Amino acid sequence: MTILEFQQAKRDKKRLAVVTAYDALFTRLVEQAGIQTILVGDSLGIVVQGKPNTLAVTMDEMLYHTKLVASSAQRALVIADMPFMSYQASTEEAVRNAGRFLQTGAAAVKLEGGAVMSDRIKAMTSIGIPVMGHLGMTPQSVHVLGGYKVQGKVKDRAALLLEDAKVLEAAGAFGLVLEAIPVSVAKDITDAISIPTIGIGAGPYCDGQVLVLHDLLGLFDAFTPKFVKTYAHLKTDALQALSRYKEEVEQGKFPSDSESYH
Ligand code: KIV
Numbered sequence: 001m002t003i004l005e006f007q008q009a010k011r012d013k014k015r016l017a018v019v020t021a022y023d024a025l026f027t028r029l030v031e032q033a034g035i036q037t038i039l040v041g042d043s044l045g046i047v048v049q050g051k052p053n054t055l056a057v058t059m060d061e062m063l064y065h066t067k068l069v070a071s072s073a074q075r076a077l078v079i080a081d082m083p084f085m086s087y088q089a090s091t092e093e094a095v096r097n098a099g100r101f102l103q104t105g106a107a108a109v110k111l112e113g114g115a116v117m118s119d120r121i122k123a124m125t126s127i128g129i130p131v132m133g134h135l136g137m138t139p140q141s142v143h144v145l146g147g148y149k150v151q152g153k154v155k156d157r158a159a160l161l162l163e164d165a166k167v168l169e170a171a172g173a174f175g176l177v178l179e180a181i182p183v184s185v186a187k188d189i190t191d192a193i194s195i196p197t198i199g200i201g202a203g204p205y206c207d208g209q210v211l212v213l214h215d216l217l218g219l220f221d222a223f224t225p226k227f228v229k230t231y232a233h234l235k236t237d238a239l240q241a242l243s244r245y246k247e248e249v250e251q252g253k254f255p256s257d258s259e260s261y262h
Contacts, residue, residue: 001036001077003108003130003174009207010196016208018198019216022048022065024072026213031076038073039110039210040066042081043139046223047214054139057083059097063104070105079132080106084140087111087120094120098129110177112138114164118171125172133168135161135189136202137180148225150201152181158188165189165197177210178202180227201227 009016020041021027030038044065045057066080080101087094098109108130111117121131136151145151152158162185165176175196178186183203190197190205199206211228214220218233248254 001075003077006037006077007174007195010194016196016198018208018210020044020210020213021069022213023068027069027072027076030213031074036075037077037079037208038069040069040078040080040106041212042083043212047212047220053142055084055142059083059086059100062086063100066101066104066106077108078106079108079110080104082109082111087117088113091119091123095123095127095129098124098131099127102129108132108174110134112140114160115167118167121168121171121173125174130174131172132175132177132198133165133173134177134179135164135168135181136178139179148180150180150182152185158182158185161185162189162192165193169193169195178206180225201225 006016016037017035018037018039019030019035020043021030021038022040022044027038040062042054042057042062044061045051045054049057062080062083066078070078082094082097082101086097094111101109109124110132111120112134114135117133121133124131137145137148139148142148152161161181168176173195175198176189176193177198177200178189180201183205186197186199186202187205190207196207198208198210200210212220215224215228216231218230219235219238221235224230245254
């Protein structure tokens, strides 16, 4: 999947299924399922590293996981999330850090924020770094937002989101993640811009959807927002397998003859 194909999907009215991945094993599974866009999300801070939020994830950690995903992806468009403080301080630092993700194998980067990020996006796209924006509930601003709350519920905040979306499109963003905003606001944005909107908690009218892999597989249940749909219950399966293994070792049932060399 190229950036152009990703954008063409909106014109062809084909919905885009996007999922996060952080390592080679899951990248292969995601591709085998036919999913063509992978986000190496900084959500790995929560679901892989066990932290309470995404703020402590570093550039080096994101680059490491991006390398694992990009080197095992055969066809998927790999988008790397820029971690907190890798792009906020200055445009120059943002561009340098974005470039490192492309050098590591990603085809694009994603960053959070509205119109204030337009100079970063312009600078990146002008030198060949495709950028995806992220509006609405932006997890790196969790402290300013007062928690993981739905955004754009009042009229003027919704209007601001729409304005931000138009500014990011004009700056050159190739797509936008819309997180935790009302269905009608996401629809208005989707209708108003020509680049694909990828929703997470933004209703059915977006051009595509994204979920965190560990949420949709039922591996992570410490915090499950309303917008998550759990398509499998792998945590339950894993717990059963581990308990059985423990029991069989303790009871001397494992290894049996068939798992032993003679
Ligand atoms: O970090 C992430 O996984 C994300 C998605 C939830 C959009 O930003």
